[in-house]
Amino acid sequence: MSIVTDLTRSWLTRSWKPFTFRNEYDALLPYQDCENLGLYIHIPFCRSICNFCPYCKVRYEKSLCDRYIDSLLREIQTVGSQNSGRKQVTSLYFGGGTPALAADRLAEIIDTCREYFDITEGIGLELHPDNVNVPTLQKLQAAGVTKISIGIQSFQEKFQSTLGRKTVDMKAMSAALAAVPFETVSMDFIFALPDQTFEDLKSDIDTAFSVGANHIAIYPFIDFTFTKSTVSALPKKEKRALLDAITRYCLGKGYRRSSIWTFSSEAHAGYSSMTRDNFLGFGCSATTLLRDQFKINTFSVEEYCRRIGERKRPTSLTIRFTRRQRMVYYLFWTAYSTRVDSRDFEKFFGVPLKRMYGFELWLAKLLGFCTEKNGVYEMTLKGAFYYHYYENFYTLSYIDKMWGIMRKEAFPESIEL
Ligand SMILES: C[S@@+](CC[C@H](N)C(=O)[O-])C[C@H]1O[C@@H](n2cnc3c(N)ncnc32)[C@H](O)[C@@H]1O
Numbered sequence: 049m050s051i052v053t054d055l056t057r058s059w060l061t062r063s064w065k066p067f068t069f070r071n072e073y074d075a076l077l078p079y080q081d082c083e084n085l086g087l088y089i090h091i092p093f094c095r096s097i098c099n100f101c102p103y104c105k106v107r108y109e110k111s112l113c114d115r116y117i118d119s120l121l122r123e124i125q126t127v128g129s130q131n132s133g134r135k136q137v138t139s140l141y142f143g144g145g146t147p148a149l150a151a152d153r154l155a156e157i158i159d160t161c162r163e164y165f166d167i168t169e170g171i172g173l174e175l176h177p178d179n180v181n182v183p184t185l186q187k188l189q190a191a192g193v194t195k196i197s198i199g200i201q202s203f204q205e206k207f208q209s210t211l212g213r214k215t216v217d218m219k220a221m222s223a224a225l226a227a228v229p230f231e232t233v234s235m236d237f238i239f240a241l242p243d244q245t246f247e248d249l250k251s252d253i254d255t256a257f258s259v260g261a262n263h264i265a266i267y268p269f270i271d272f273t274f275t276k277s278t279v280s281a282l283p284k285k286e287k288r289a290l291l292d293a294i295t296r297y298c299l300g301k302g303y304r305r306s307s308i309w310t311f312s313s314e315a316h317a318g319y320s321s322m323t324r325d326n327f328l329g330f331g332c333s334a335t336t337l338l339r340d341q342f343k344i345n346t347f348s349v350e351e352y353c354r355r356i357g358e359r360k361r362p363t364s365l366t367i368r369f370t371r372r373q374r375m376v377y378y379l380f381w382t383a384y385s386t387r388v389d390s391r392d393f394e395k396f397f398g399v400p401l402k403r404m405y406g407f408e409l410w411l412a413k414l415l416g417f418c419t420e421k422n423g424v425y426e427m428t429l430k431g432a433f434y435y436h437y438y439e440n441f442y443t444l445s446y447i448d449k450m451w452g453i454m455r456k457e458a459f460p461e462s463i464e465l
């Protein structure tokens with residue numbers, strides 16, 4: 049499997065050089081001149097742990113969560129105060145874990161961010177269905193949250209039980225969402241579970257929009273090697289048929305495809321922490337992407353708090369990109385939104401996209417993966433499937449390896465991908 053990613057990486061970066069992450073960090077982060085900068089905050093606590101989930105999280109304990117948030121506030125202050133004045137950022141996203149568990153301290157975290165950053169496009173936060181009740185939603189709203197994303201996975205009991213999750217109380221959820229409105233209400237689903245059919249997914253999609261969602265994310269199930277999950281994903285052919293059927297169904301309903309796996313029923317509804325040119329990440333496992341480097345914080349909650357207590361950065365690994373590596377990284381994540389605008393690429397890198405990747409774009413058009421209009425490359429249905437398919441390889445050979453190591457070692461010496 050990694051032969052596919054190795055060859056693609058070498059071809060696109062025009063070098064045999066692997067992506068090398070080293071245990072080194074910078075006291076100062078050069079984000080001051082970055083445009084289209086986003087903020088990400090990781091809250092690694094959950095009431096109970098799901099077997100299939102790869103994310104960095106531990107079981108919720110109030111005292112540990114409070115200690116963690118004290119450290120988080122310090123990390124934001126340290127990074128934010130490197131800039132004189134308030135730096136403009138597009139968005140702030142809280143991911144996890146289950147960030148809604150920190151609802152009582154959210155206003156404090158957001159106010160601290162606002163001391164240093166001017167957030168122009170809203171604040172997003174992830175919830176578990178158990179958190180969708182009027183008092184919690186009101187706390188989120190009062191703190192400034194404008195977009196919420198709820199981890200439904202499936203409305204159907206048989207798939208919830210496959211995943212080891214409880215059935216969602218749709219009535220209570222719908223009433224709470226109607227009582228406390230948000231600009232975006234997104235719901236996460238997982239597809240390609242054993243025996244899952246298009247009818248199952250169609251019913252989930254219809255239910256989501258009828259109980260208050262205006263945005264959905266339908267992720268393919270990924271069987272990470274380091275999780276304890278016993279569920280295996282559907283084979284490629286069935287997965288493709290499902291992804292195509294979901295896409296056709298949503299587009300037929302008039303929903304807008306905002307990324308490979310997301311659809312919205314209202315033009316203003318969007319939820320994505322990934323498609324930013326640059327971002328600053330705070331908290332355990334959070335990543336930071338700047339002009340020529342990418343950093344990952346330690347996955348250990350204890351080590352994170354200890355480092356911050358010693359007034360050190362909690363960075364575990366850093367990669368300093370070559371120019372071509374950065375271009376590949378840029379294109380990979382921009383393509384996630386199903387379109388790449390060559391003008392944005394040229395603005396970011398100072399060279400025309402066609403000069404750097406003219407042959408690849410010609411080939412992609414020839415193979416029917418994308419179309420081009422006025423310098424904007426739009427992915428076709430076929431292109432979206434192959435992107436998804438390649439992304440699956442990438443996830444299994446890069447993310448699986450890296451997260452597998454980082455869950456065990458707080459500060460690994462180096463990792464090569
Ligand atoms: C941090 S969780 C969402 C919030 C909350 N913790 C919850 O589970 O309800 C992020 C989302 O990742 C997706 N996810 C988790 N593990 C996955 C896997 N193995 N394959 C595909 N998607 C996965 C789920 O859809 C989940 O809702």
Ligand code: SF4
Pocket residue numbers: 093094095096097098101102103105144145146176199
């Ligand atoms: S899926 Fe959500 S609730 Fe389950 S362990 Fe992962 S982050 Fe926690």
